[in-house]
Amino acid sequence: MSDDIKKGLLGIVVDETEISKVMPEINSLTYRGYAAQDLCARCKFEEVAYLILNKELPNKKQLKQFEKEETKERVLSKTLINVLKQMPKKSHPMDVARTVVSVMGLEDKETKDNSSEANLRKAMRIFAKTPVALAAFYRLRKGKKIIPSKKKLTFAENFFHMCFGKVPNKEIVKAFDVSLILYAEHSFNVSTFTARTITSSLSDIHGAITGAIASLKGPLHGGANEEVMHMMKKIKKPENALKWINKALDNKDVIMGFGHRVYKSGDSRVPTMREYFGKVSKIKKDKVFEKIYEIVEKVMIKRKNIHPNVDYPTGPTYHLMGFDTDFFTPIFVISRITGWSAHIMEQHAANKLIRPLASYKGSKHRKVMQLNHR
Ligand code: CMC
Helix, strand or coil, X not given: CCCCCCHHHCCXXXXXXXXXXEEHHHCEEEECCEEHHHHHHHCCHHHHHHHHHHCCCCCHHHHHXXXXXXXXXXXXXXXXXHHHHXXXXXXXXXXXXXXXXXXXXXXXXXXXXXXXXXXXXXXXXXXXXXHHHHHHHHXXXXXXXXXXXXXXXXXXXXXXXXXXXXXXXXXXXXHHHHHHHHHCCCCCCHHHHHHHHHHHCCCCHHHHHHHHHHHHHCCCCCCHHHHHHHHHHHHCCHHHHHHHHHHHHHXXXXXXXXXXXXXXXXCCCHHHHHHHHHXXXXXXXXXHHHHHHHHHHHHHHHHHCCCECCHHHHHHHHHXXXXXXXXXXXXXXXXXXXXXXXXXXXXXXXXXXXXXXXCXXXXXXXXXXXXXXX
């Protein structure tokens, strides 16, 4: 392959963005200039969602208004509830998320309006309704009744309430909120680039987010948090971890939750999420996954010099919180909707059709023979 071909767009800068900055050289990530770990320490997820969508942190009045709009939209149409009821119970919730956003696009009265004002309103509806729909599916597939959302609960609390019928203690909610903040935005990753590519043809926000969800599902991207849990369940006990990881590496397996296209010496989001994973393990009095985590991490760094990415601590944290494994990537979705929406608006504001070239390596020019001569 020619050196001119940058497979996977490796190292290629394709546009400018004001939304976030990934700085692998100093192991840092900022959202609109604020360090993600500072946002985790001082803000709740709603404030960060506001920042990503509206470019500035909200004051009290702005936050109140934002929360009022978000909680008002925590309802689903009868059509959408019927669609959810008809979905096969074995559907992967990421496919449900993709379908749900697509159906919302059919129903939204502003689907065709790509102005930034309309996109912000649509982003708010997708942001508020997607977790409600996912929590409804969480219940329906277990044969349980949908739990109506509660306006007085925060975004994170309401998701727990709608999935489980109760809200856990403050520390668990904080750990969940932190995971949402860390998952909210990460520059030109695969799903965001997908959303921007769809947008670049002047398509609409529902289509772009539907495509982004399909992209996030893959195990090399968001799907990794589920794969991490499958791996930990296979390892089962800390005593098995060393043998398991060494064998997997001898077999040249790809270990999920490790490695990153941009960060080569550690993902800036990991230390914060690792801390909250520890807190949740302590509250749940279950250190098994933490011990497995440490053993696998040690071997990966020693043998491969490959560090964990954010999906490594989020997987077992969500498990300890009680979520089904196939709901881990949908949780990523409900947070990343903010980042995707901001990128979609940024792309619309300074659009250029995304259309790269390919070097052709197929057959030479051939003559078309009539059907009866082939
Ligand atoms: N386990 C084992 N080997 C690995 C891993 C891993 N997790 N990641 C990279 N490598 C090896 C890879 O085999 C290759 O070795 P060699 O040069 O001998 O062929 C080398 O490291 C370079 O890897 P690469 O795949 O060319 O690097 P990339 O930048 O194209 O890929 C990645 C990045 C994230 C796709 C990859 O690290 C991977 O597959 N990781 C596992 C999946 C995962 O955890 N994804 C989540 C990504 S971050 C958060 C998110 O998006 O959700």
